[in-house]
Amino acid sequence: MKSRLDESTIALRAAREFTEGAVVNLGYGMPGLCAGFIPEGKTVFFQSENGVIGYGSLASDAEKDYELINASDQPVTPAPGMCFFDSAASFDMIRGGHVDIVVLGAYQVSERGDLANWGRPGRPATGMGGGMDLATGAGRVIVTMLHTTRENQPRIVQECTFPLTARRCVSLVITDLAVIAVTAAGLVLKETAPGWTPQEIQDLTGARLVFAPDLKEIEL
Amino acid sequence: MTLNKVFQSCKAAVADVFDGATVMVGGFGSFGGLPVNLIVALAERGAKDLTVIANMGGVGFELTKRIKPGGYQDLGILFEKGMVKRFIGSVPALGGMPPDSPIERLHREGNVEIETVPQGTLAERIRCGAGGLGGFYTPVGVGTVVEKGKEKKVLGGREYILELPLTADFALIKAHKADTLGNLVYRQTARCFNPVMAMAAKVTIAEVDRLVPVGELDPEAVVTPHIYVKRIVEVPQ
Numbered sequence: 001m002k003s004r005l006d007e008s009t010i011a012l013r014a015a016r017e018f019t020e021g022a023v024v025n026l027g028y029g030m031p032g033l034c035a036g037f038i039p040e041g042k043t044v045f046f047q048s049e050n051g052v053i054g055y056g057s058l059a060s061d062a063e064k065d066y067e068l069i070n071a072s073d074q075p076v077t078p079a080p081g082m083c084f085f086d087s088a089a090s091f092d093m094i095r096g097g098h099v100d101i102v103v104l105g106a107y108q109v110s111e112r113g114d115l116a117n118w119g120r121p122g123r124p125a126t127g128m129g130g131g132m133d134l135a136t137g138a139g140r141v142i143v144t145m146l147h148t149t150r151e152n153q154p155r156i157v158q159e160c161t162f163p164l165t166a167r168r169c170v171s172l173v174i175t176d177l178a179v180i181a182v183t184a185a186g187l188v189l190k191e192t193a194p195g196w197t198p199q200e201i202q203d204l205t206g207a208r209l210v211f212a213p214d215l216k217e218i219e220l
Numbered sequence: 221m222t223l224n225k226v227f228q229s230c231k232a233a234v235a236d237v238f239d240g241a242t243v244m245v246g247g248f249g250s251f252g253g254l255p256v257n258l259i260v261a262l263a264e265r266g267a268k269d270l271t272v273i274a275n276m277g278g279v280g281f282e283l284t285k286r287i288k289p290g291g292y293q294d295l296g297i298l299f300e301k302g303m304v305k306r307f308i309g310s311v312p313a314l315g316g317m318p319p320d321s322p323i324e325r326l327h328r329e330g331n332v333e334i335e336t337v338p339q340g341t342l343a344e345r346i347r348c349g350a351g352g353l354g355g356f357y358t359p360v361g362v363g364t365v366v367e368k369g370k371e372k373k374v375l376g377g378r379e380y381i382l383e384l385p386l387t388a389d390f391a392l393i394k395a396h397k398a399d400t401l402g403n404l405v406y407r408q409t410a411r412c413f414n415p416v417m418a419m420a421a422k423v424t425i426a427e428v429d430r431l432v433p434v435g436e437l438d439p440e441a442v443v444t445p446h447i448y449v450k451r452i453v454e455v456p457q
Binding site: 028029048049050051052065066067068069071073084085086087088090091094095118120122123124125126127128129130131132133136137163164165166167 | 313
């Protein structure tokens with residue numbers, strides 16, 4: 001049956017990209033859900049812009065301490081080995097390439113891997129937060145987002161029309177329909193949501209997709 | 221250096237914040253690390269035409285209930301009172317919230333200027349100001365609106381933009397413990413922008429959970445050395 005992945009499933013798929021021992025930063029919104037989907041037996045260290053490495057997962061109501069939060073203002077749990085630092089040190093880590101993977105939300109991703117994830121029409125007062133620093137400095141940028149807008153327009157486009165976060169920074173896009181790698185040869189469709197044909201996904205994408213030779217359905 | 225740094229109230233500690241002053245406000249934006257009682261005292265004092273430098277512009281009391289049950293006062297109250305002429309920060313308004321924060325309303329009406337700065341660039345500009353540097357080259361913002369009007373330079377084959385330092389007349393910060401000299405330690409992620417802002421203002425005012433005698437803090441654990449802190453107010457949690 002044809003279905004779109006829900007946000008938790010997109011986050012679960014993104015978390016499978018985490019490598020053993022990786023330092024991982026999770027952006028605002030959907031990416032934060034990845035904290036609940038660390039593959040069994042794997043160790044990753046969550047870094048957050050506000051100055052922590054090695055927190056556990058999102059805190060339950062009983063565990064909430066508002067002086068232990070992630071950068072999305074969500075209370076998280078402590079974990080052994082966790083440490084704290086100030087904002088300047090935190091961004092030294094981020095700009096300096098010491099964060100291996102960042103998962104960010106997006107409004108648009110271009111076929112060259114340009115990212116637009118902070119400004120949208122009608123909201124000129126919103127800001128980029130740490131997004132530009134993360135997109136510029138992290139070892140690998142993974143985007144999780146919905147494949148299309150509410151009006152069914154593509155979010156994967158030839159050129160971003162929303163304000164850019166950084167150019168040529170995205171390496172993998174995981175949507176409710178597909179997993180797409182940004183490569184020198186263009187956007188490569190690697191996995192499809194259950195029941196969707198590659199052509200159906202191409203029709204909802206604003207840039208040309210190369211179908212991977214080993215294209216498969218997303219395994220959940 | 222004034223040796224008697226302990227103030228009996230937040231009101232007394234912010235009493236000389238003047239019209240047109242530049243004020244840094246520590247924390248990250250939401251509750252943890254925000255000097256809530258100093259902010260409220262400043263709102264009650266009511267200075268005009270302030271330039272406020274902070275990570276986030278605050279969402280106002282009503283929307284804070286979405287972040288912490290019961291809500292709390294944040295920078296929103298300074299905007300509601302029309303005290304702020306200009307805001308410099310990385311998240312003036314939160315895209316994940318409705319467009320009803322006081323700063324976003326005022327900005328829509330043309331009543332507040334906003335300079336949006338990437339968060340790491342904000343921290344580094346403040347650190348530069350604190351440390352007497354003239355600026356720094358960063359790759360962050362290259363190819364985006366952030367590079368507009370800034371010097372660009374290619375170093376080692378990579379493009380950078382020049383960013384300039386930030387300093388302030390006052391910094392309102394939040395720490396967990398202070399000794400009476402002004403040495404500060406923080407608690408968990410409530411550290412964030414507080415230490416770097418503490419170093420970048422002429423007058424740094426620290427709101428702390430607990431004040432302890434000199435000698436009681438482990439010197440190895442002090443994060444902000446006392447020379448940066450001019451005023452301390454204990455507000456027990």
